[in-house]
Amino acid sequence: xxxxxxxxxxxxxxxxxxxxxxxxxxxxxxxxxxxxxxxxxxxxxxxxxxxxxxxxxxxxxxxxxxxxxxxxxxxxxxxxxxxxxxxxxxxxxxxxxxxxxxxxxxxxxxxxxxxxxxxxxxxxxxxxxxxxxxxxxxxxxxxxxxxxxxxxxxxxxxxxxxxxxxxxxxxxxxxxxxxxxxxxxxxxxxxxxxxxxxxxxxxxxxxxxxxxxxxxxxxxxxxxxxxxxxxxxxxxxxxxxxxxxxxxxxxxxxxxxxxxxxxxxxxxxxx
Numbered sequence: 001x002x003x004x005x006x007x008x009x010x011x012x013x014x015x016x017x018x019x020x021x022x023x024x025x026x027x028x029x030x031x032x033x034x035x036x037x038x039x040x041x042x043x044x045x046x047x048x049x050x051x052x053x054x055x056x057x058x059x060x061x062x063x064x065x066x067x068x069x070x071x072x073x074x075x076x077x078x079x080x081x082x083x084x085x086x087x088x089x090x091x092x093x094x095x096x097x098x099x100x101x102x103x104x105x106x107x108x109x110x111x112x113x114x115x116x117x118x119x120x121x122x123x124x125x126x127x128x129x130x131x132x133x134x135x136x137x138x139x140x141x142x143x144x145x146x147x148x149x150x151x152x153x154x155x156x157x158x159x160x161x162x163x164x165x166x167x168x169x170x171x172x173x174x175x176x177x178x179x180x181x182x183x184x185x186x187x188x189x190x191x192x193x194x195x196x197x198x199x200x201x202x203x204x205x206x207x208x209x210x211x212x213x214x215x216x217x218x219x220x221x222x223x224x225x226x227x228x229x230x231x232x233x234x235x236x237x238x239x240x241x242x243x244x245x246x247x248x249x250x251x252x253x254x255x256x257x258x259x260x261x262x263x264x265x266x267x268x269x270x271x
Contacts, residue, residue: 043110055150058098123181127159157199176221219253226255
């Protein structure tokens with residue numbers, strides 16, 4: 001009876017040993033597989049950039065590839081899976097003010113995919129204080145790049161210095177500039193008409209058209225839709241009949257009337 005018990009215990013111990021050996025073998029294979037995978041090199045880098053509608057891109061593939069190689073600190077062909085932290089690479093890319101969103105992943109063919117969405121500028125700021133940058137529709141600053149100009153209105157003149165908390169300052173002129181810049185593209189006529197937004201020393205805003213020498217004086221962005229509607233009325237009715245040379249400036253500070261100024265006197269030409 002004791003002999004049978006010993007044989008049973010030996011068989012159980014042997015089974016446990018086999019199971020332990022199998023588990024250790026699986027763990028070893030997994031470790032070797034993971035290590036081999038981490039040491040595997042990237043076959044290719046694929047960079048996709050969503051194009052800006054109707055404009056030249058702010059970010060080129062060459063520029064993005066340079067950012068990526070700087071992140072890794074080595075040529076892309078030397079990058080292994082162990083070097084890749086997708087989240088940190090995405091964060092590094094969106095640190096570039098021109099990039100709004102980035103997505104990084106590796107496919108089954110060991111290709112590193114980087115998909116980039118650019119910020120869309122709505123206005124370029126070229127201020128008297130020397131600042132030169134774009135703003136997107138959220139009021140985020142985008143740095144300019146030589147040779148990559150985007151076709152948007154230029155805001156110039158006496159513009160307050162850009163600071164991160166400008167939104168908390170009600171009198172900051174970026175509020176008016178951004179409001180105008182976001183409204184113009186909603187109307188094909190106005191978008192084609194306005195070339196420049198100029199901020200005077202006293203903070204008053206003047207629009208400079210692409211055609212003619214007139215100045216379109218808004219004063220501020222208050223009641224902006226009414227003022228822009230009056231600008232359209234001016235060009236579709238008054239200027240079309242009386243010609244571009246009749247007045248030097250049109251004044252829209254009062255939304256219930258349009259004032260024409262020929263440099264000598266001013267008069268209400270529509271109300």
